[in-house]
Amino acid sequence: MTHASLLRRITDFSSRADPYPLYEELRRTPVLHEEEDGPYAVSSYYDIQSLLHDPRISSDAAHLTAPGVDELSDPETTGLPPSFIRLDPPEHDRLRRIANSSFGPPHRPHRIDSLRGELVRIVTELVDGLGDARRIDLVDQVAYPFPVTVICRLLGVPREDEPRFRAWVDPIVAALDPESRNDPEAPVQRAAREARVQLGMYLAGLVEQRAREPRDDMLSDLVGGDGPDGSMSMMEVLSTAVLLLIAGHETTVNLITNGMLTLLRHPEYLERLREDPGLSVKIVEELLRYEPPVQLLPQRTCITDIELRGVTIPKGARIWLVLAAGNRDPERFKDPDRFDPDRADLEHLGFGSGIHSCFGAPLARLETQIALAELARRLDGPRLVEDPPPYRENAVLRGPRHLHLDIDGVRP
Amino acid sequence: MPAEQFHEWLRREGRIVVVGASLAGLRAAETLRAEGFAGSLTMIGDEPYQPYDRPPLSKAVLLGKASPDRTELPRRRGIDATWRLGVAATGLDMAGKRVRLADGDEVPYDRLLIATGVRARPWPKEEEAQLDGVCVLRTRDDAVRLHRRLKAAPRRVFVIGAGFTGSEIASACRDQGIPVTVAERADAPLVGALGGVIGAVAAELHRDNGVDLRTGVMVTGLEGDSVGRVRAAHLSDGSVVETDVVVVALGATRNTDWLAGSGLGAGPRGVACDAGCRAFDFRGIVTDDVFVAGDVARSPHPLFGYQFLSLEHWGNAVAQAEVAAHNMISASSDRIPHLWVPAFWSSQFGVNIKSVGVPSMGTEIMITQGSLAERRFVGVYGYQGRVIAAVSFDNTRWLEFYERQIERGAPFPVEYPTVDRRPEGRKPVPADFPDPSLPTHGPTVTLSGYSPADRRLVFTPARH
Structure with a gap:
């Protein structure tokens, strides 16, 4: 067997549980280009940071001329126009501004904060639901159902429709895993396509309803926006809603699960969190550095030849920004492989940076802070059943498929 | 020892x-x-x-x-x-x-x-500066006083000087529906700091937000009533503006x-x-x-x-x-040197303005991203063939890139393509700064003109 290329070793499933030694190897060649038509992988903190603010870098797939299918990229098989994550300015800016005007300051400064009580209730119910079990799966029972419920409330999906909504989301999320992507006829893919159609039709109906009778929710704001940018078209609302759903789901599941896993590997912090729920703020920030839910951004390209560290990246090439490698760059962070929520210097790349920096960041932070604090407080004597746990296939949205814990009970 | x-x-x-x-x-x-x-x-x-x-x-x-x-x-x-x-x-x-x-x-x-x-540089005519209703804004106490005046529903606020502070005050007035007149000696707001090209955008911003903007005029005097309250401002074009509150924003x-x-x-x-x-x-x-x-x-x-x-x-x-x-x-x-690349921001009329480098050194400007007409853009200033500064309106997140360009002395004009480059941004135009020997209302950067390589004293009056 010939020696597999480093990037292939990174994406290979066998390295999923601990890719960090490979990232360390990757950083030794800050701009790594191993195969013709293959990606240029950028792994140092400062280079990633600088490319994220570089106006010669594009997120628009139309500029990506490198041949070949990128098995890591999001398959945009929704039949919807690209959402703002795959657009450049000015379209990106217009859509993101409208989306933001219903999500955060200055127009809706309290949107997220006002969800706090609701988030606590949802987590409490999920933890209550663990009942008398002595063995639980944190993914299936808490981390997974939580974000989808939250996004329903945020968008304005009525409670009675939530089970149906979740039934569509499940196959869509399952199909994100690259394992099944190569075969479009795989049952998972077929189910996902069917679910996308159903979900699209459902959302379209809901958006029409909100256009007629607006309520205090995001769909109403998006379709009825009266700001200087106007409102989104029906198709744009659908793209945006699906983006929020997909981008905000798996990432949050992984952040919570990686969080619990990391805390169980560093029990002193689990103990501290139990005593001081306020520590969740620092813990979540350090998690975003130490175990970022998005390991790398595989979709960028450049609209002209650019030079980086003496390497010319040609126009149209595929560029990978390996956030998880940059987050542990010893040039930037002292003792980078140590999980240390007490770090004072913590400008991580977990949410990216620049114009595409994570839209849902304030929500993801709050969800994870609340979930981890509640889990620390209520789970009695949690222990990992297996370490490492089984992982999902996906190398980009990296996280455990299950996190089985033995517990002595659930505290009230 | x-x-x-x-x-x-x-x-x-x-x-x-x-x-x-x-x-x-x-x-x-x-x-x-x-x-x-x-x-x-x-x-x-x-x-x-x-x-x-x-x-x-x-x-x-x-x-x-x-x-x-x-x-x-x-x-x-x-x-x-x-x-x-x-x-x-x-x-x-x-x-x-x-x-x-x-x-x-x-x-x-x-x-x-x-x-x-x-x-804050006070109004130079002391007697007029003493009139009730004539304010400056620099300290916490100043802000308390001015806020109190604004809350008292003045008929009109009159701002002298359309630099950053003056513009932000005008913006705060409009936000609360208070009629406001801004008088500026230059041809547009922010000209001293950002030049005429950007100043023209700032002028539109004022006017579209209902500011009564008077440019190319000087305030010749402030008039008080019988009990010592300010009641009007007189301008060099002969016009008189009635007002209850005058804010002197002539820099520092x-x-x-x-x-x-x-x-x-x-x-x-x-x-x-x-x-x-x-x-x-x-x-x-x-x-x-x-x-x-x-x-x-x-x-x-x-x-x-x-x-x-x-x-x-x-x-x-x-x-x-x-x-x-x-x-x-x-x-x-x-010991270490202080090598900070100048950067500042302002927030006015709902627009976030930020600059890096020293715009006032720029002789030319090109709009490398976005558009002046939409008031969302990045403008890059050039000086002797290199990038010397950049300014953004509602486009802050790109500035880090331009800061690196300034640090590296990157060439100007900016030849490479950028996302959202419009036809208007293909060529540099004169940045249109006023003659530096003329006083302006508080540019945020002051150049002395004195350097080891060029021992030249540039006369710049210390007073308005």
């Missing part, structure tokens, strides 16, 4: 005095302690308040969204200092190493940091009066210092025990032809304070 021993002693039991209890003073004090200074620390401030943050004073505080007594600066750590608040420093005895205070006290030092900042004057006769190289343009923040005396010889930081400092910057820059920038105050503090307690081989 050998140098090494001296610094050890200084760190252990030296006396450091910081004059100016604001952003730069506080951050310097915190840095001193963080770096292990264990001696005595005295903080002197003429205002009676703990160090507070100024940017909100012309924004959230005027809108009533933030209380002025809630703008205290967050503390990075305890500084264990003796505070002398509400007492101005009135003199400096360099030979005796003492600071004289308004109450007659003298405070001895081994190291002194001057961080006295600037004050450096607080160096207290240093007169001290022998320090201090004047209306600030206190000159080297890149390590050590003050020069008036003979041009660098001192070793007097340091300067913040708005009051003027220091040479290698990126900008070693010109002496004085920057009224929040970020500069922090960065320079940290460098000054470090150097105050370090031996010469451990």
Whole structure:
């Protein structure tokens, strides 16, 4: 067997549980280009940071001329126009501004904060639901159902429709895993396509309803926006809603699960969190550095030849920004492989940076802070059943498929 | 005492005095302690308040969204200092190493940091400046007074000077539905800081938001009524504007009066210092025990032809304070230079304006991203074939890239394509700064024109 290329070793499933030694190897060649038509992988903190603010870098797939299918990229098989994550300015800016005007300051400064009580209730119910079990799966029972419920409330999906909504989301999320992507006829893919159609039709109906009778929710704001940018078209609302759903789901599941896993590997912090729920703020920030839910951004390209560290990246090439490698760059962070929520210097790349920096960041932070604090407080004597746990296939949205814990009970 | 021993002693039991209890003073004090200074620390401030943050004073505080007594600066750590608040420093005895205070006290030092900042330039006609309703905006007390005036539903507010502060005040008025007139001597707002091309966009911004903007005019006088309240402003074009509140926003004057006769190289343009923040005396010889930081400092910057820059920038105050503090307690081989790339921001009429570099040095500008007409863009300034500055309207997130270009002396014009480049952005146009010998209302960067390579004195009047 010939020696597999480093990037292939990174994406290979066998390295999923601990890719960090490979990232360390990757950083030794800050701009790594191993195969013709293959990606240029950028792994140092400062280079990633600088490319994220570089106006010669594009997120628009139309500029990506490198041949070949990128098995890591999001398959945009929704039949919807690209959402703002795959657009450049000015379209990106217009859509993101409208989306933001219903999500955060200055127009809706309290949107997220006002969800706090609701988030606590949802987590409490999920933890209550663990009942008398002595063995639980944190993914299936808490981390997974939580974000989808939250996004329903945020968008304005009525409670009675939530089970149906979740039934569509499940196959869509399952199909994100690259394992099944190569075969479009795989049952998972077929189910996902069917679910996308159903979900699209459902959302379209809901958006029409909100256009007629607006309520205090995001769909109403998006379709009825009266700001200087106007409102989104029906198709744009659908793209945006699906983006929020997909981008905000798996990432949050992984952040919570990686969080619990990391805390169980560093029990002193689990103990501290139990005593001081306020520590969740620092813990979540350090998690975003130490175990970022998005390991790398595989979709960028450049609209002209650019030079980086003496390497010319040609126009149209595929560029990978390996956030998880940059987050542990010893040039930037002292003792980078140590999980240390007490770090004072913590400008991580977990949410990216620049114009595409994570839209849902304030929500993801709050969800994870609340979930981890509640889990620390209520789970009695949690222990990992297996370490490492089984992982999902996906190398980009990296996280455990299950996190089985033995517990002595659930505290009230 | 050998140098090494001296610094050890200084760190252990030296006396450091910081004059100016604001952003730069506080951050310097915190840095001193963080770096292990264990001696005595005295903080002197003429205002009676703990160090507070100024940017909100012309924004959230005027809108009533933030209380002025809630703008205290967050503390990075305890500084264990003796505070002398509400007492101005009135003199400096360099030979005796003492600071004289308004109450007659003298405070001895081994190291002194001057961080006295600037004050609002008052209306030059004293009698008119005394009229009830004539305000400036610099301090917390100023903000309280102005906020109170705005809450009292004035018929009209009259702002003299369309620099950043004047524009932000006008914006705060419009936000509350208060009629406002802005008078500006130049042809557009922000011209001194950003040039005529950007000034034209700023002018539209004012007018579209209902500001009665009068450009190319001077205010010839303020008129009071029988009981001493201001009632009207007279303009050089012969027009008269009736008003209840006049805000004088003519930029700032450096607080160096207290240093007169001290022998320090201090004047209306600030206190000159080297890149390590050590003050020069008036003979041009660098001192070793007097340091300067913040708005009051003027220091040479290698990126900008070693010109002496004085920057009224929040970020500069922090960065320079940290460098000054470090150097105050370090031996010469451990000292570091202050090489901060100038950057500032403003928020007005719902637009976030930010710049990096020194726009006023630019001779040309090109809009590399977005469009002037949409008021969302990045403009890049060029000087002698290199990128010298950039400005953004609602496009802040790109500026880091342009900052790197400035640091590298990247070539100008910008030939490479960028996302969202419009046809208007393909060619540079003159940046259209006013003749630098004409006074403007407070550009945020002042160039002295004096450099080792080009010993030329440029006359720039100190007063409006």
